[in-house]
């Protein structure tokens with residue numbers, strides 16, 4: 392089975408991912424070795440930084456060509472990891488959000504740390520649905536709010552939001568509380584998709600251990616759902632609509 396990654400910060404020179412394309416290519420080679428055959432690469436979009444959409448597009452075009460020359464994992468587009476903040480709340484009202492190629496799925500994250508998820512998150516996500524968007528909440532297990540009460544996720548998911556496990560959470564990549572919450576949420580079957588959220592080649596070993604942890608907790612069938620079928624739907628790989 393080959394895996395598809397919908398959340399991978401491999402774009403060189405854009406934000407907190409690789410600075411140089413040489414590291415991006417090393418990262419992509421490592422992903423291939425771990426069993427990934429395709430990825431949509433991501434960059435951060437939030438009110439604290441300038442809008443890097445233009446830089447991301449240029450970086451993506453360079454990386455896609457170099458990755459294709461290298462062989463291995465194929466790049467199927469790029470998208471933004473939108474932080475739910477005042478900028479996002481303004482932009483989605485005017486349709487200025489970046490969806491996954493060929494779909495209406497949009498990747499969102501809350502603020503990590505004590506600020507936690509917005510208290511009116513359910514309402515925000517509902518309004519996204521009304522706009523025809525399909526939100527995917529990145530790494531819910533890493534938010535204090537969810538760690539304190541993982542059950543909150545059920546209501547959000549019932550409202551149609553997809554939940555994305557950050558694989559590295561399974562091996563304490565983000566601390567014990569995130570690991571514990573991730574395992575609880577997996578046990579409850581509350582994830583729709585898993586992704587690497589890898590930023591640097593140095594973390595490839597950790598990602599390898601995360602994949603082993605996932606398989607040992609869930610078995611191969613569930614791994615295929617979270618890293619095969621789920622991501623295929625998100626990025627329209629299944630329908631071949633990888634136009635961007």
Ligand SMILES: [Fe+2]
Nearest residue numbers: 398400472588
């Ligand atoms: Fe991310």
